[in-house]
Amino acid sequence: MSSSWSATVLTLFPEMFPGPLGISLLGKALANDLWSLDVRDIREHGLGKHRAVDDSPSGGGPGMVLRADVAAAAIDAVPRNDCPLIYLSPRGAPLTQARVRDLSAGPGAILFCGRFEGLDQRVIEARGIEEVSLGDFVLAGGEIAAMALIEATVRLIPGVLGTHASTEEESFAAGLLEYPHFTRPQDFEGRTIPEVLNNGNHKEIAEFRRRQAEALTQARRPDLWNHYEKGLSPFEKKGR
Ligand code: SAH
Secondary structure (H helix, E strand, C coil): CCEEEEEEECCCCHHHHHHHHHHHHHHHHHHCCCCCEEEEEHHHHCCCCCEEEEEECCCCCCEEEEEEHHHHHHHCCCCCCCCCCCEEEEEEEEEHHHHHHHHHHHHHHEEECCCCCCCCHHHHHHHCCCCCCCCCCCCCHHHHHHHHHHHHHHCCCCCCCCCCHHCCCCCCCCCCCCCCCCCCCCCCCCECCCCHHHCCCCHHHHHHHHHHHHHHHHHHHHHHHHHHHHHHHHHHHHHC
8 A cells, every 4th residue: 555655757767777876765664665756668669660759840950759659658558646747848837835845745646757859749738738847957967966956855744854944944944045054163263153053042033043044035035035025925825
């Protein structure tokens, strides 16, 4: 019986998994069935003796394109179980912490990893596949993007990290970048820890951290800052 969060990955390189997802707290959580990982080889649905999965682009141009029929067969072999079907793609909506939080609250995700020039457009439309991007850069394949999505999502599942509370104040949770951290030694090469952090006054500390988070966000991420300024301070809303 498995009601835990389930990741299904469709890839031409199943040997890449679990890879980093099998390490540390995520790996422990995987072993303890807090989440599950089902990795499937797209090539099992390849055509002919050579199990071909790709062909040259219609209209010409460099590289190869993943065939729609092969991709559809691989996708259709996966039980859907109400999971979103996602193609990791640089053309997709950039992944955000809000989306990650939504995903972690759901039953899981089915992740299709592209290779070569990408996936035939028709299967994206025919199967209603959602495209999600890791950012504005181009990877060689969708696998590392899938791993990043899984890691960001699984760490929010209750019980995976030591203290669940630690995900509530981190970067993006409140629409801001996180405040800077300090720990011993008190003096590092002449730089000391801000005095307020040593005084034990929790209200002052929270206020100091909020100001630092705001200043950092304003300086580094005007896009986030704009958004934050328009809305209510999520520091007062708490959670989401
Ligand atoms: N020709 C494509 C890039 C293909 S890269 C284009 O210009 O848009 C090959 C595969 O790597 C893609 O099919 C996709 O699955 C994956 N990939 C590349 N960059 C990515 C990104 N930023 N986010 C998510 N997946 C990405």
